[in-house]
Amino acid sequence: MALGNSPSVYYDAIVIGAGHNGLTCACYLAKAGLKVLVLEDYCLIGGMTLTEEITLPGFKSDIHAFGYSLATLSPVPNELDLKSHGFELIHPEISISHLFPNNHGHISIYKSLEKTLESIKKYSERDARSWKKIFDEYMTNRDKIVSVLNLPPVTPLEDTGSVSTENTDKVEALEVIGDTYRLRTQSMRSWCNENFESDEAKAMFGSFAPFVGLSPDDAGGGDLCYLFSAIMQDGGNNVVKGGFVNLPMALANYLQSRGGQIMTNSRVKKIMIENGQATGVELANGKMIGAKKLVASSTDPSTLILNLIGEEYVDSHLTSGIKRMEWGDAIFGIYLALNGPLEYKSGQEILSKSPQVHLSPPGLEFFSKIYYQCRSGKPPTNPLSIMSNDSMMDPTRVISNENNSNKNHLIKFLVLSVPYEIKNADGEIGKEIEWENFKERYTDQIIETINQNYIPNLNTSILKKTIYSPVDYEKKPINSIKGTLASGAILPYQSGWMRPIPQLGNYKIPSISNVYLCGAGSHPGPGVSMAPGRNAAQVILRDLGIDLRAIFTTY
Template identity: 25%
Template structure:
């Protein structure tokens, strides 16, 4: 393998090499190459994009997003917005409703782009909803750089004060304090639970607020044709600037790479410990060893004979659907996962993109994307429990399944070594690790080895498809190299 990567690369040396072609590796690589640097991306898999890929997992004509699918922080990413991605084939699709939260009794809480319309559906909580979301900064161009910036770059932290006071609360407390109805509370908790934290954990409310504010201001869209279309637009732009990429090139050790001034790693701390073990000083190794990973995810992709038969027809207007019942029920399910248990009634996230994007499935047929959280490294099969949850709000769902593809935590990690034990965020999103990600360093992307950087979702601002860790890591690397 040592000779292989060096032999296959077009040059014997580069200004920069990026290990991994996830959105953060691609974002780092674009930032570097756009400065006129020679850049090589080295990707272990046979397809590009890491957790941002689409593949025909089930039947001919069906295309599935193998990992991520819905991109509020992607469409709102200040970095992506600075790139000509539309000219490279990216088209965002906005469903009628960003998300919906159906209940077993046939009712559903509906999240609209408009704060006003969302509030109108929340009865007694209408005013409380408006008060909460109008009080947060209503201008995305002002709030996005703050929300997507790493803590060490926040020049105006007082701009976050109002937001931060609420964001530091637990989602359960914020939901119960602000709202009385099960609908409003469920809308909030359904978003907070994306974090895979306990819902009584400090700062779990931050995820509800960031993603809800994004939903109102920029939507929860997805790329036409699937996640792969975003990756393809990024790689097309990278190559148009002269960047080079090698696939099927898993890096066992950084000594296998051609010479370069900079190496940026789109991998998590545990992998950095493996590929750079002989270069990292002991104290830094210890810091990385203390980095913790969050719960795993159990993912299913379905090929369906028809749209999901929701009890509440309005749910078919939403791109994303949160299932799991009330605030208390979801909080209980997520707490069980953190305690190492498998909830009978898991909190389930679904995306029904084929309802709005005809490129995903043959005429009249549909895809469905979904997952639930499980303990890290779990080997328990959650298929039945996930499908039972869907049946409760969409009776007859089982009858329309043509085929399913199941991705438990262990296989998720086999297919992408960044998904340690099925953790999809590159490390737990706990309060401590939001600030010290992956360790307490003035510049979290740098390592004690000159020229060696981390640029994955294990660095600020963390998980999600927005490219900001890659962009910031590359900016730091360029700055340190030049000055």
């Protein structure tokens, strides 16, 4: 590198991406005494926890994440004392509800297990007993689950003590291994049919698999239904007061209190590599910033390997693995500013107090049709809509209208599992032009279906709507590759130590000693857990020879 092109400023560590995982990693590095810089491409921090006024001024929509549930198992808020940096949660009594069409009722998960069981009993006493058994099993294994989430993954070669045969004969040990493997790979349909008899309970608990783009028959869907529903039963589905962005804002405040810095509107063009080590980054504007110790990236793995590093610096097998990564199905978003509260066909008092409401008929065939259409390149005619009840949970999300006797409200419909590319009747593939031409009509179709079957005053309550197609999501932020949420589909071979691919399962780049992954493309994956960022920081600081006991809680 020529002297004239050398960086003019140096940091110990550069973190690419100011989403909640990138900021979490940066906070722990700063806590350990490193001089840290976070670079963010977008004009605001937040990433998948971004909050913006995209409908009307004063109406604060969470663009992606809304419910704070998985993060209830995270030690980060306590370890970084985020409460003192402006982080505050609202704790609704109800975690989530599933509304069935045309006065067919609803099932709700409450913080109270007994109330959840009463809600399920309306449809099946057996299903209520089954849920209690499942949740009791979760509570027995809770400490292990928390540990698995909040520690770097263990490879099979390292996991020699997972089943002890000292006091167990060989047959029993094999049963334990077999049951564990079955649960990890069981499909949503298999898991629901095994545990529930009513179509209502199957739809309620089965709807957690589509949250991460898994169809009824995709491997691993059952395990995710079990985990997500049990975690909500355990810690609730909480709401970040003032908008989800206040989580990354609190992380940013902590980081800055430790001397860390954040630069927005700063797209990284390249990570500079010399002799198998990162020496810094080059920004899109040509500016170069030096890194004395390391670079960590919370971008998706494909962007990191193929664009920021470059194929010439990594093994061809690694490149091949990245290029065959599966991204999963895309999402579609409808953000609505309302002139008053919604009226439901059933369960008015309960549903108005639910942070999120799933809308679907009972049974699993509804989901099967969605995935058949989506994976055939057609937007589902009757998709699964996840409604976030933004302002009913947090009145600070909207401004009052003095000329309106009803208080204004704000909701979001996140429509799961739509195609990134629309396949036309003649077999041609469209993307940006097709979605731009179709998204208004598709939104009207979805709203009309919801209006007729679930919420009869929805149409007349809309002040303003904003629509994001998969192509729109891909533009903001850049981690929404192909309009998806997860930075790589959640499949058995893209999970745990194999996430995103086995060569990168330890958050490290094999051929470059000081570049790390710290985003949702790594274990444990998507959702707001802060775990990928915290886990990566554990690996980084261990490599730097820093005593982790002074930085992290030990599990």
